[in-house]
Amino acid sequence: MSRVLYDEATRVYPGTERPAVDALDLDIHDGEFLVLVGPSGCGKSTSLRMLAGLERVDGGRIAIGDRDVTHLAPRDRDIAMVFQNYALYPHMSVADNMGFALRVMKAPKEEIDRRVKEAAGLLDLTEFLDRKPKALSGGQRQRVAMGRAIVREPKVFLMDEPLSNLDAKLRVQTRTQIAALQRRLGVTTVYVTHDQVEAMTMGDRVAVLKDGVLQQVDTPLRLYQHPANVFVAGFIGSPSMNLAEYPVEGDEAVLDDTRVRLSRETIQALKEEGGDRVILGFRPEGVEVVGEGTPGSFPVTVTVVEELGSDAFLYGQYADTTDPVRLGQTVIARVDPNMPPAKGERVRLRILPGKERLFSVVSGRRLPA
Amino acid sequence: MSTSMTPPASPMPPETLPGEATRPPVTAAPRGEAQSPLEDSSRRTRWLVTLLIVVALLWTLVPLVWMLMSSFKNAEAVTAATPQFFFSPTLDNYRNLFSGANNLGPYIVHSVLAAGISALLAVGLGALAGYGLARTHMRGKKHLAFWIISTRMAPIAAVVVPLFLIFRGLGLIDSIPGLILAYLTFNLPFAIWLMSAFFAEVPSSLEESALVAGCSRWQAFWMVILPLTKSGLVTTFILCLVFAWNDYAFAVVFSGPSSQTLPIAASQLVTQTGIDWGQLTAIGTIVVVPMMLAGLAVRRWLVTGLTLGAITGE
Ligand SMILES: Nc1ncnc2c1ncn2[C@@H]1O[C@H](COP(=O)(O)OP(=O)(O)O)[C@@H](O)[C@H]1O
Ligand SMILES: [Mg+2]
Numbered sequence: 001m002s003r004v005l006y007d008e009a010t011r012v013y014p015g016t017e018r019p020a021v022d023a024l025d026l027d028i029h030d031g032e033f034l035v036l037v038g039p040s041g042c043g044k045s046t047s048l049r050m051l052a053g054l055e056r057v058d059g060g061r062i063a064i065g066d067r068d069v070t071h072l073a074p075r076d077r078d079i080a081m082v083f084q085n086y087a088l089y090p091h092m093s094v095a096d097n098m099g100f101a102l103r104v105m106k107a108p109k110e111e112i113d114r115r116v117k118e119a120a121g122l123l124d125l126t127e128f129l130d131r132k133p134k135a136l137s138g139g140q141r142q143r144v145a146m147g148r149a150i151v152r153e154p155k156v157f158l159m160d161e162p163l164s165n166l167d168a169k170l171r172v173q174t175r176t177q178i179a180a181l182q183r184r185l186g187v188t189t190v191y192v193t194h195d196q197v198e199a200m201t202m203g204d205r206v207a208v209l210k211d212g213v214l215q216q217v218d219t220p221l222r223l224y225q226h227p228a229n230v231f232v233a234g235f236i237g238s239p240s241m242n243l244a245e246y247p248v249e250g251d252e253a254v255l256d257d258t259r260v261r262l263s264r265e266t267i268q269a270l271k272e273e274g275g276d277r278v279i280l281g282f283r284p285e286g287v288e289v290v291g292e293g294t295p296g297s298f299p300v301t302v303t304v305v306e307e308l309g310s311d312a313f314l315y316g317q318y319a320d321t322t323d324p325v326r327l328g329q330t331v332i333a334r335v336d337p338n339m340p341p342a343k344g345e346r347v348r349l350r351i352l353p354g355k356e357r358l359f360s361v362v363s364g365r366r367l368p369a
Numbered sequence: 370m371s372t373s374m375t376p377p378a379s380p381m382p383p384e385t386l387p388g389e390a391t392r393p394p395v396t397a398a399p400r401g402e403a404q405s406p407l408e409d410s411s412r413r414t415r416w417l418v419t420l421l422i423v424v425a426l427l428w429t430l431v432p433l434v435w436m437l438m439s440s441f442k443n444a445e446a447v448t449a450a451t452p453q454f455f456f457s458p459t460l461d462n463y464r465n466l467f468s469g470a471n472n473l474g475p476y477i478v479h480s481v482l483a484a485g486i487s488a489l490l491a492v493g494l495g496a497l498a499g500y501g502l503a504r505t506h507m508r509g510k511k512h513l514a515f516w517i518i519s520t521r522m523a524p525i526a527a528v529v530v531p532l533f534l535i536f537r538g539l540g541l542i543d544s545i546p547g548l549i550l551a552y553l554t555f556n557l558p559f560a561i562w563l564m565s566a567f568f569a570e571v572p573s574s575l576e577e578s579a580l581v582a583g584c585s586r587w588q589a590f591w592m593v594i595l596p597l598t599k600s601g602l603v604t605t606f607i608l609c610l611v612f613a614w615n616d617y618a619f620a621v622v623f624s625g626p627s628s629q630t631l632p633i634a635a636s637q638l639v640t641q642t643g644i645d646w647g648q649l650t651a652i653g654t655i656v657v658v659p660m661m662l663a664g665l666a667v668r669r670w671l672v673t674g675l676t677l678g679a680i681t682g683e
Binding site for chain 1: 508575579592597
């Protein structure tokens with residue numbers, strides 16, 4: 001068990017200009033479950049592989065516990081890694097796969113047996129110990145990969161999209177199992193996924209990456225409620241946050257036929273960067289359907305209604321807008337599932353007080369409210 | 370032929386060999402039921418395939434069988450104007466080969482040593498170099514791979530003369546090590562190229578997983594990668610063995626009385642006074658049969674090996 005520290009860690013692949021991971025600063029606490037999330041190609045796997053020693057660190061440093069591991073070989077880092085394709089050894093039985101690391105360390109045979117059996121019990125794999133990976137289902141293979149990491153009793157678990165090869169239902173089951181298991185074992189874990197739902201449900205904290213640059217690290221709830229910039233706001237949450245650009249006149253943002261008052265701090269920040277437009281965001285649950293003439297409300301034409309039983313979501317277009325930036329943009333709002341509006345209907349939405357999030361058009365950063 | 374050659378790769382799992390994937394279902398329609406047009410045509414295809422296989426078998430087997438039969442005939446029967454299918458078999462031809470001044474024994478020993486050791490070396494070195502080639506990210510990797518295999522494609526005549534001069538300088542003429550080296554000139558590039566294709570099939574996450582688990586590079590190669598390419602190793606070994614075993618061009622230039630191989634012995638039977646067909650077919654049999662047996666013994670690996678793929682068991 002150990003703290004993991006990325007200190008300005010940078011990786012530039014040979015033959016490329018832009019760093020795949022750019023000065024990553026991350027302090028992962030002892031026993032913490034940290035999720036690295038971001039769109040495909042943002043540098044998640046590279047970050048993880050740098051920690052594993054499978055990828056060179058071209059700048060900065062990485063430490064596990066008190067030890068600087070920046071230039072150590074993978075074998076000297078005392079870590080265990082679960083790969084996306086599981087990387088089970090096809091020529092070895094499940095038991096041999098799980099005990100492999102201990103065998104390489106030349107642990108006594110009885111101890112290997114004991115630890116393999118223990119992990120197999122934990123993961124419901126006891127009856128498959130003699131099988132070859134080929135004769136297992138996808139879910140069982142995934143558990144063997146987990147088992148192989150557990151048996152190792154490492155300082156840190158590294159997992160690179162370990163659930164992405166499972167079907168949707170199994171993925172949901174397994175993600176709670178992995179999270180519970182990690183809490184029980186208390187081993188520091190760095191978990192990579194492109195799926196923000198996975199990130200939000202599993203992580204103690206979530207680090208959002210984009211183009212190799214860390215955007216924000218925080219608890220799932222704080223990421224959701226206080227995104228640091230437009231990217232995080234749009235990436236976290238499903239359905240995603242409504243983000244649109246509005247002109248600012250005086251101390252108000254102009255929402256077509258109505259206006260939203262901006263705070264003095266916001267206006268001040270806008271003045272400093274010299275912008276006369278602002279990005280205003282609100283979550284689908286941050287609006288309500290209101291009657292005609294309600295102050296601060298704006299009209300939306302319903303294009304689709306998604307009914308999920310416990311929830312219903314309205315997808316619409318800004319009606320009456322003359323602003324070319326907003327023409328054709330979709331608005332998503334959660335509506336009462338018992339009386340959802342009809343397709344084609346025109347409704348008025350109002351942002352609930354305090355639910356709007358304001359971002360700079362220039363930098364994308366959140367503006368002080 | 371494109372100039373940037375990559376090793377052959379086909380991610381084909383063993384359960385679906387090419388022939389199998391397209392094979393029509395074997396279960397015939399119950400008797401008495403009308404045949405659908407579809408089954409009718411698949412039936413015709415099957416007949417055609419069978420016919421082609423029979424022709425191909427005849428084409429390859431008849432000469433071999435004839436050679437085998439002739440090697441057990443006496444001189445009259447061998448050269449009889451009308452082919453003789455029924456005769457009383459004799460071991461005379463073989464007896465003659467192993468007696469007298471020109472005993473075949475040493476030739477066999479030379480062949481086994483030269484071909485066997487050169488194939489072993491080719492597989493060993495080829496596996497190491499092929500692994501490196503498969504895993505390197507260096508620039509010009511494809512060109513390097515092509516250059517390596519192109520040395521295999523160079524005509525032997527172009528290699529023989531410079532090699533002869535080098536070997537003479539090193540005192541390697543008429544020696545088994547000389548032959549082994551000569552065979553390595555064509556077997557090693559082939560082995561590197563073929564093995565690198567097998568290694569390229571093994572996902573690199575397997576060795577990365579081993580590295581993280583505590584292996585050194587060498588341990589990861591030895592404990593995880595090499596066992597997975599067993600069929601590749603066997604395939605490469607057998608092919609290298611056959612190439613070296615069948616060689617005549619190098620042997621006739623580099624070998625002397627103390628290193629002559631079986632193909633040389635065969636050629637010596639073609640003398641100015643005539644050809645001893647009986648003994649010639651007996652040598653032919655001795656040359657061909659071991660390779661056939663070796664091929665049969667490792668048939669299982671050869672099939673998966675020659676179709677590549679099949680390593681991860683996915
Ligand atoms: N071996 C490599 N050589 C060059 N570029 C690479 C290599 N591996 C990854 N990249 C690039 O680095 C970036 C980050 O990749 P990766 O870490 O795999 O992203 P993610 O796991 O977030 O999808 C991508 O733009 C990818 O194309
Ligand atoms: Mg990735």
